[in-house]
Amino acid sequence: MSGDVRKPAEGHVRKHAEGDVRKQAEGLAYLSGFGNEHHSEAVPGALPIGRNAPQRAPLGLYAEQLSGTAFTEPRAHNRRSWLYRIRPSAAHPEFTRVDNGTLRTAPFTEAVPDPNRRRWNPLPEPAPGTDWLAGLWTLGGNGDATQRTGMAVHLYHANSPMTDRVFSDADGELLIVPEHGGLLLRSEFGLLAAAPGEVALIPRGVRFRVELLDETARGYVCENYGAPFRLPDLGPIGANGLANARDFRAPVAAYEDDGDGARPVEVVNKFCGNLWTATYDHSPLDVVAWHGNHVPYVYDLRRFNVMGTISYDHPDPSIFTVLTSPSDTPGLAGVDFVVFAPRWLVGEDTFRPPYFHRNVMSEYMGLIEGAYDAKASGFLPGGGSLHNMMSAHGPDRETYDKASAAELVPQRVDDGLAFMFETRWPVTVTSQAAGHLQRAYDDVWLGLERHFSG
């Protein structure tokens, strides 16, 4: 879209030739901090002072509140933003259903929940002309989007920008994990760029569209139907560590204004599992100023401050939690987002890779780059694995053999970046995911020999 992306008041010029998305992504300015009451205006004076809804908002803008939590949720967890926009969001025609493509939503009923260990290769190349939305492909999930509980795991592959179309998800927030190719996200709040190794979060209901910084893009999405992701409590770790709040970056305001009717935009709305569309006579990315804490953000996973043992034993991976979506039971997450970032292993008299285990929580894992220290082969960047509630898993045979004989010198694990969506409910896979499984995944645990000498 040739929309005029205006210069933000913070002094960061974003004049650009259409299509020069890489340059735009490199020069982006951000606001720092997780959960802050941020504010930003693309035109000086656009943000009202001292009140949210003056009788007439500045510069002839419309004031509009976007609530991501109920009005009455505790202040510490309340999420809402005020948007000052050229047209109110209410000015739109009726939405009508369109095909859901390869997108699926909870409740997942295409198959019964399966106790087997499952693994997938990366998605194939997308068909020509596939944009990010069309390239969303659901692997599975749990809960019920209409009850605002649970989550879905999606993969995406794309080779075209979203042109003249915008997406918003009423069902949940979207945690986007690029694995190949960078993304430029144009949102109601401004622009964000996310390359592999970074993650982007689009809050529930926020309109955005995705352009590509490379020829193709591939990655993962956790659609979280539950409470918005927040930083985990740190307990005895102290006041710092894991993902530091200031490393989360929100966009500065930037808006599109093509004039009414000049360039129609298709707005696709995901609502209770179905896609609905309406054609607007203007871009809904027309927010000139905003303030609040229901905002998109990006985070560079390499900024994660990794904690681990400096004595013995392999700590549980909860120590690697980047973001958590709590459920109504304290300590029991609807979903945790966990990263396995480069780190040193120094444990003495310790089997250092992930241990053999069975877990009441269900674990979907993906790989952004390199390899993962529990799997010698077969777990590929862009691929994934699912170890559902109580399924027995852990190091494959080759990893077990190596690690139980390794000399325990300090060892730097820096050849990969893996992550996990860990959820309190079993993940049911879609039929398309069931038809795309790696064969014989169970065999990675064959040949673990009997050593018992008692």
Ligand SMILES: O=C(O)Cc1cc(O)ccc1O
């Ligand atoms: O299964 C996995 O690889 C994830 C995982 C990693 C770890 O370090 C400990 C437990 C666990 O489930």
Ligand SMILES: [Fe+2]
């Ligand atoms: Fe596990």
